[in-house]
Amino acid sequence: MKKLLLSLSLLFTLVFSYAQFPGQSSGTSLRTKGIARIAGTVLDSEGGSGVEFATISLFLTDKNELIDGTITDDKGKFSLNDLIDGNYYIEISYLGFEKKVLENIVIEKERNVDLEAVALSQGANVLDEVTVTSDRSLIEEKVDRMVYNAEKDNLAKGGDAADVLRKVPLLQVDLEGNVSIRGSSNIRVLINNKPSTIVAASIADALKMLPADMIKSVEVITSPSAKYDAEGSGGIINIITKKNDLEGYYLNLNTGVGLRGSNLGLNGSYRRGRFGLTLGGFGRAFYNKAETDITQATTLNDMVNLTKQFSDASDNGIFGRYNLGFDYDLDKTQFLSGGIRYGVRRFSRDQLQTTEIYRNDELFSTNLRDINSLRYSGTIDLNLDYLKSFKPQQELSISTLYSRTNENSNFVSDNLDANQSFLNSLKNLDDNLNEEITLQADFITPFGDNQIFEVGAKGILRMVNSDYSYLFAETPNSFTQDFNRPAGTLDYSQNVAAAYTSYTYSTPSKYTFKAGLRWERTAIEATQDNENIQIPDYSNLVPSINASKKLGGLTTLKLGYNRRIQRPWLRQLNPNVNIQNSQNIEVGNPNLRPELTDNIELALSTMVKKTYLNISVFGRLTDNAINQIRFPIDSIPGAILSTYENIGREQAIGMNLFANINISDKWSVNGGVDIDYARLNGQVTGLDGTSITAENSGFNYGGRLMSQLKLDGGWSMQAFTFMRGRRVELQGNRGGFGMYALGVNKDFKNDRGSYGIALENFASRGWNVRSELDAVAFSQVSNMYLLNRSVKINFTYKFGQMDFRNTRKTRSVRNDDLMGDGGGDMQGGGMQGGNESAAPARNNRAARRNNQAAKPATSGTSTPMPEGKALDFSGTWKGVAQGPMGEMEQTFVFSIDGEQLTGTIETRMGKQDIKNGKVEGGQFSFEVTFRNFNISYNGVVLEENKLMLKNERMEMTLDRVQ
Structure with a gap:
């Protein structure tokens, strides 16, 4: 521990020394x-x-x-x-x-x-009121990630984060909320760039606590750079929640009522001058029914045991998330922010389970059990972050985070006779604590106009504790210690010291290279029942390389390689023997070691008329792979034990295809297909210590399709369908499932709210998920029927008034490279999206890159327009203009009919139709009205994929994106 703390102090000293090197102090020009x-x-x-x-x-x-x-x-x-x-x-x-x-x-x-x-002097026309809206593309693609703009998803209203992630390209989400990327469930999930102990304990549970209405975007990062934590062999998912950078106050109410769930949320914001405050709360209750049946056979000592089991269950859950945050500008170059978030989860299941065991084809026993299980937790996250901005894009940040989750997973099982009379009762108490303290320092600086250097250090102190026991009662509620079943404790500490460096270089020929190296040292101390578990410390060097080439204005080719580490999760470590289902017993393994994965991918994105297309191929090789394994138990007839082991090797090769088609300005269709071939092989060790070789292979697949239609009068419609095929496991495969939904939404005329209705799986009673396991000594076929037909009505309304203010910079504990971004924004013409907190630096790079094209025109002067080329420039165009609040991205959609020009312009001030548009040869003109503020534009066609546009305040170039 002392060595680890010494390493951390040296690493942070290194970061601060870089931040203060000569010529880069506060106010120093580049x-x-x-x-x-x-x-x-x-x-x-x-x-x-x-x-x-x-x-x-x-x-x-x-x-x-x-x-x-x-x-x-x-x-x-x-x-x-x-x-x-x-x-x-x-x-x-x-x-x-x-x-x-x-x-x-x-x-x-x-x-x-x-x-x-x-x-x-105030301008002749000042905006009397500004409504800030956004209508960005549903899908945006960057150098190392895919960005799904969830705020455009009306069907997710009233749902949770799992409902949103099911629609995101490259992701697969099962019915319980477990997430995988390209077939790998060993992933890292961040919320606003921050880890959380509730995510570390259970991704599925964490997603249920996050309301869909508050999600701005989801970033799927398939090729993380060295700035990320090395954890997450399959990739990283970063969920960005909605934020507010306006001044004033507002209060947003959203609620929904449905057959399977209801929700209520209230979020507010207050900003004045240098100080900002946010406060929010969200609660969701759901109720559902499920049916399961299992048929499994085991063979031990020439004895064949057959188990037939059926369960009828009722599920109820309550999830809540509450937050209080602040930010304060210490001065024009120093920014402070902090917050506290609390999440609560309570999930209960009441099921009646019938079990029949046959021995050599004869009925051996029948068991009827009434099982009441309860899982509940409370999570608190505290963060305090400091950011010092020396120059545009040159920043030092210090971030801290404390995260703590108390989790209890208990059940009571009453054994009943054939008349459902009480026989005896068994109770399992499983109390867990997961705690993390994180300190992080990052420094970023540019060199010239085409190079970026980053360096950083990070320390994470993790602690996992588990305390479990069994109680037994011969009469109702008279529980005493069950000495036949062991009680125990686990104390597990994991401390990580890390340092990284990253370098980005962009060439004039539109190549971008980003290379990085990360070093991590992991120290583990563990005891089970006060006896030491010998788990050696380890160090890892984690390289990453990303390269991209812009092939013209519409096509980008990307190549990426990275190495990742996957450390075991709390659920995989917990030694509590869970016999909630007496025939399918589960237990963790505190002796698990981390797995190491090498990833490589090649991706191509392009525009074909009005269709955006992204296709990628990838390969993944994992050594020391952590897998769930199962084997029969000799002492319990027909029972199977599930645990986790480092089995050996896992390989996968696959392809992802995604397309977004803009049929018109109001109608779009998008969808994708994910497919990979996986091969798993390794050693499985049984309870008696014997080891056997296991191997399995096969295809994994999934897909999704969505259509969105905007109608007159503020109405909109959305349809969605999702399918996940079977998943290959070491000892069989897990069944697939699907879902579909249709929604209608109506916005109020003042844009202050909306109401709508959504239907899910409305034409069917539910879905059957069929899984098949097969090994040397056992086989299992299970069917789970999820009765998830649902109708929900949603309502949202906003109170208050917000005005423009300068965008404030913030930085927090995160595992991302949003500032560096793999060079995607240095290329020019790339699609934008992602984290708001990184936007200032991204925009600074854009300003440097487009200095000549987007420079504001000098007052009282006007540069002459060139003659231009008489080309058809119908389509979608983007550019970055230097405005009074900094850089402003603008999107134009043009349509030409002879000499008439129509279309729209979208900025952060809203989306408006253009009027009085005219085309004369290679030049054009039009007007736009933002409330009472009239703006006249003149433009010229420079080439097929580039326009020049100006008004009385600025001039800029536009690149074609469609």
Whole structure:
């Protein structure tokens, strides 16, 4: 432990030393360091008060190059430091005010320049009210991840995160909420870039606690960089929840009532000046019925035992999640944020189970049991994060997280006679504690315009405790200790020290390379029943390489390789012998070792007219693979024991295909197919210590299809179907299942809310999931009938008023590389999406890349338009404009009919139709009205996949995306 703490201290010292290397301190330009400064004050021309958060952009006049920037403080003051001699000009902008340009600012002999106060005048047309909406693509693809924008999914209203993830490409989610990527269930799930102990204990349970209505997007990261934790051999899923960067207050109410579940959520936000506060709560109750039947045969000592079992169950659950968060701007370069989140889960099942055991074809015994099981937990996450921004895209962050989950998994089983009279009772108490403390430091800096360097260190202290026992009663509720069944404890600590470095390089020929190396040291101390378990410490070097090539404006080719570690989960370690089902007994294995996986993938994404297409092939090789194994128990006739072992090797090769078709501006269809061939082989050790070789192989497959249609009057419709085929396991296969849904939604005219109805599996009673296991000494066939026909009615409404404010930067404990992003945003023309907290850095890169194309026009001047090419530019176009609040991504959809131009423009201020559009040869013009604010645009066709567009405030280039 002392060695691990010493390693951690050295790693964090390394990160801080990198953050303070010469020439990169606060306010230092990325150019040659000088000692001069330019200072000034920005005032409101009407009131004379300082304008806070005004954008200050510094340009070199001779090269017309943006070299520095800052924002004003609460008194309107700003300072640009460490400048060399030269001729500069400054642009000052702020939303609702006319832009100011200060020219001929000369620094000579490194003398400071103090500018006179600059007064900004309000624009002729100021937005009296702004409604911020978003209508992004449902699916966006980046260099190392697929982004599913869940906020567009109306069918998920009132559901939970599992309902959303079933629709995400590359993912498969079973009926219990267990998730896999490309057939691998060894994955890492993050919520807003943060791990949580409830996720570590059970991904399925964690997804039930997260409401679908609060999910903004889901990122499937198939080729993680070195900045990620090495854990998760199959990949990483990052769930981004909805956030708010506006000023004012709002309160959002959403509720739903259905045959299988009901929900109630209330979320609020308050922001004023430098301070922001969020508060939210969500509760969901569900109720369902299930039927299962199992037929299994075991052979021991030439004795054949046949078990036939049937259960009729009623399920009830309550899940809740509550959060309180804050963020505060210490000054214009330092930001503090924190929060507390509490999750609660209570799941109960009441089932009547009949078991018949036949020995050599003769009835041996009949057993009737009334089983009441209860699983409940409480999870608390606390985080405090600090971010220091030295320059655009040069940042140091320090993040902390404390996470704790108390989990109890208990059951009471009453044995009954044929008349259902009480015989005796058995109770199992299983109390678990999972606790984590995390400290993380990251530093990122650019070199020039096409290189990024990242370095970081992280320490994780984990503790898992389990305390379990059995009680027995011969009369109802008179329980005493059952000495025939062992009680026990497990104390398991896992401490991880990690460091990484990552380098990204983008070439002018649109190649992007990102290479990284991560080192992790894992120290384990474990005791079971106060006896030490000898698990050796281990170190791992985890490399990662991502490369991409932009083939024209519409096609991108990607190649990625990474190595991943999968450490055992709490459920796999827990030594409690669970005999809730006396014929299918489960127990964990505290001696499990981690598995190591090598992944490689090749992907191609392109646009074919109005169709976005992504196809990828992948290979995966896992050594020391952790698998669930089963074998018969000699002392219990017909019973099977399930546990976990490091079996040996697992191999898979497969393909994913996804397409999104925009049939029209209002109708889209998307779907995908996932298929892989898996081969598993290794050694299975039985209770008697003998080891046998097991092997299995076969195809895994799944698919999904969704259609969305927007109607007049705020109405919309959505249809969805999902199918997951069988999953190959070491000793058989687990059955597949499917589902389908249809929803109708109506938005209120003021965009403050909506109501709708959703139908699930409305034409069938339910689904049968059939699984088959087969090994040397046993076989099992099970059928689970899930009765999940459902109708739900949803309602949501927003109270309050929000106004624009400057986007605030935050950083938190995470296992992502959203700042680096594999170079996807350095290429230009790439599809955007993902985490809001990383948006400032991404946009800074976009501004540097598009400096010439997206530079605001100087006030009072106008650059002449070129002649242009007379080409049909119908389709979808994207560009990034430098606005008063920083960079703004804009999407244009154009349609040409002769000399008439129609279409839409979408920005963060909303989506509007264009009007008075005209096309003349290679030039065009149109107007857009945002409330009372009229904007006139002029454009020119530069080439087939590039347009130039300008108005009286700015000019930019657009790239074709469809």
